[in-house]
Amino acid sequence: MATIAVYPGSFDPVTNGHLDIISRGANVFEKVIVAVLHNRSKQPLFSIEERVALLRETTKHIENVEVDFFDGLLINYVKNKQATTIIKGLRAISDFEYELQMASINRKLDEKVETFFMMSNNQYSYLSSSIVKELAKYEAPIEDLVPPSVEKAIRNKFK
Template sequence: MIKAVYTGTFDPVTNGHLDIIERASKMYDVLYVTIFINPHKTCLFTVEERMEMLREATKQFPNVVIDESSSLAVEYAREVGAQVLVRGLRATEDYNYESLMCFTNQYLDDGIETVFLMTRLAYTFVSSSFVKEIVSHKHSVEGLVPACVEKKLIEKYRG
C-alpha cells in the first residue's frame, strides 16, 4: 500500500488544490491532505474551518484523509507511514521554492520521495491569497474555489 501526503495551509482550499488532490488520489492508495499549522502565518480561517471545507470539497475521494499537523512534512509522513510527499506547481516561482523544500526534505529523510504535479493550465493563476483578495473586493470567485468555500468566504468578508 502506497501512502502519500499533500500538505498546505489551505486558507482556503482552491480548485487548483483540488486538481492536485484529485489526480494524486488516483496515483496512491491513501492520500493524506494535511493542513500544516505555521505559527508565523496569519490565516483567515481557523484550522477547524479549513478542515471542514476540505472534508466537504473532497468527500467524493474515498481514499483521501483530511488531517492537520504542526510537524515537519517528513516527520508527519513517517508518522502516518507515507512514502511520498506530493507538491503542486503552478509556475517557475513555485518550482524554485518547492525544489529547495524538496532538497531540505531529502536531507532530513532521503527515504521519502517528493513528487511534483503541475496544476492544470486553468488554475495556474489561482492562489488562496488572490481568492481572498477578490472576495474582499466583492467579486465572485465562482470556478476558482468549491461552492462551499465561496460561501464561507462571503460570510467572512460580508458578514
C-alpha cells in the first residue's frame, strides 16, 4: 500500500520553511499532497488559485509532491485522498499545543489516520507567512525567507 501523506495549510504565501517540510516529507512518504486550505475566517493576500500556482511552481522539482486545495474538514479530505498520514510542521511549543489538539480530534474522527509532526529546521523556526507579509508590506528584505517567484508575487501585491 502506498503511503500517502497530506500536508495542509493556508500557505499565504509559501515560505522556505514550508518548502523544507515538504521536501523532508517527500523523503519519508511515497506521495505528499500539499493541500491549500480555504479558511473562511482569514482574509488571504493570495487567492486559492494563486497559492496553488505558487506551490506548484516551487515544488515542481519534487516528483512525489502533488498540490491541491480543499474546503471543509481536513479529515474528510484526507480520507477522500486515501491518505494515511497528516504532516504538521512545528516551530515552537505553542505550535505543538495547538497541533496536538487538532491531531487528537482528527484521531477521534478517524483512528486510522496518523499525524506526523516534523520539527522545523532551526533556520526557519521564527518564520511564518504572517511575518513575510508584514515585512513585504514595509518593503523589508524577504529574499532569504521565500523562493524568488514568491518574492516577486508578493512584491507585485504590495505595489
